[in-house]
Amino acid sequence: MSRITITVNGAPQTREVEDRTMLVQFIREHLGLTGTHVGCDTSQCGACTIHLDGEAVKSCTVLAVAADGSQVTTIEGLAEGGKLHDVQQAFREHHGLQCGYCTPGMIMASVDMIRRHDGMLDEHTVRHELEGNICRCTGYHNIVKAVLDAAEKHRAAHAVAAE
Amino acid sequence: MYATTYHKPKTLAEAVKLYTNSDEPSYLSGGHTLIPTLKSRLAAPAHLIDVRNIPELFGIEVTADKVIIGSATKHAVVAASGEIKAAIPALSGLAGSIGDVQVRHMGTIGGSTANNDPAADYPAAVLSLDATLHTDRREIPAEDYFQGLYTTALEPGEILVRVEFKTPEIAGYAKFRNPASRYSMAASFVARHRDGHIRVAITGAGNEGVFRWTEAEELLTVNFSAEALEGLTIDPSRMMGDMHAPADYRAHLVAVMTRRAVQNLGGTHIL
Known part of the structure; x- marks a missing residue:
């Protein structure tokens, strides 16, 4: 287990996670942000795409522990003040x-x-x-x-x- | 994926020490081959040692006759480098043709070269551009480095630090991709070096992984044009065959892609 802090949509989120936890699992199951989807779970379909330090990546193929200290933006973080991106x-x-x-x-x-x-x-x-x-x-x-x-x-x- | 313990060393020495002192360790870079392998439970290292916090593994240096790339450099960074594009456009184009945008934002040159997947792109450039592989303990010429499917000269615990390519007079890369996986089914990297010698490296097709097609090199040495290769074929018994492409089809593609690489010198031809 590791204690990690990832800033998701501007808010630092600290959780205790198993080292094998994928970033998408952290986002969906630990933070309850279910806008990011899991399609193939093999880094082919792109349904789990999020921004990691400003770049689009497939969050089903990134370990949450490896993203410790990073900035993540998910689909929930795009709209501002009720106005869609x-x-x-x-x-x-x-x-x-x-x-x-x-x-x-x-x-x-x-x-x-x-x-x-x-x-x-x-x-x-x-x-x-x-x-x-x-x-x-x-x-x-x-x-x-x-x-x-x-x-x-x-x-x-x-x-x-x-x- | 089975449980594992993650480590993030900040120096080469610390990484090697962790590897040496751990039971069933594995290095991790971009993870875009390793993590899918772990998720399908084809491998289960007890310790994952992430090398992406080691400063020596980063950086691009372009000199008059060399392009040197740190092993933890991502494909997207190589593809976006103006300096690399100016020095070896075929290498830049190769990096930009790997996987898709998201994969290029994570995958690294060192990961690809250390894993030596028979369908990976970088091994073709490493072999054709007569590269030198610098590790934490020695230098390995490309010629001695690739040793068959997923096998390299790297010893257990040895870390690839940087890849040093010789800037050729000119080079071209042509690839025919599997329409579903986007991995190469046959790809050819052709380079004419400044001393005049020609190297043709084939990836995605050979049943022993990346290899030099010496017959094509000999013909191109006499006449450096696609016409010189007309009629040259490769023995299908040297090719991989699978549900996507039988060996004779891959043999045909190798010849076509090599001619296309020569017709597209100074760039890439990606199908």
Whole structure:
């Protein structure tokens, strides 16, 4: 057992965990944040994607003890003051989901993608960069539309900020 | 996953000491091969020694004729390095083609090279770019390092510290991926070194892991073009065969990917 502190969505969380505990298990079972999903549990499907120190990773394949002292953002940490994050809003407007199981991972991967490319994305790049996230409803078409829309909003917001 | 005890040493000496004094230890880096292996209970180390807090294992250094990468450097960091891209674009592209974005944010060059998965990408670059593997105790030439499936010259407890690649005159990497797993089913890294010698390393296909395709090297030495390789085939009995691709199909892919690597020198060709 180890005593670890991980800052999740801005709040430090200290728990006693078994060393074999995965980060996704820490998030879902120890903290009760069930927005992060477990799909394949083999680091292929991306449903468990969260941000670890600002980068999208698959939390089913990271030990919680190895994340001790880190900053984690989950799907619950994106909205601010009751206002959805632009990517969440875009998924809502474009119906970027069918059953919704993959959606938290898709959104976390998309936020990371838009940040890395500073919103400069085209359809080909979005489809390529989402290769680590699987939607078994095959609802990719609207997901891609949603990401492109959110990327455009990101570019517009930054252009305004630059003026 | 079975219960285990996690350690986070801050120095190489501390890591090696932990390894030596522990019963059934294993080093852990990015964990993107090891953790799935532990979760499926194919391995059960009693002690996991995480090497990602050891400063010597990080960093990128590009000199006039070498690219040196710390073993705990993540694939995403290698792929994003402008210096590496300028020196060896095929190596940069190779790093950016491993797994997916999330995997590249965790997986490390040292983990990939130490594990020597027969379908891993880095071993092809290590062998083709005539790299030197620096460990906590010695230097190992790539030629002596790879010793078959999941087997390397590393002794128990030995830690890979950095990988030193020779910057070639030019290199290319071509890969045909398994459409489901995204691992290589056949990939070829072709390099022409500054002294003129050619190295062709094949990963994903050989039944003994990564290997040099010397027949292709000889033909390319005479004529460094894809045409020189027309008609050259490789014996399917040297290939892996599985439900994804039988040996004769992999043999065919090896020849095609090697020609494609030569046609895409200075970059990558990922299918």
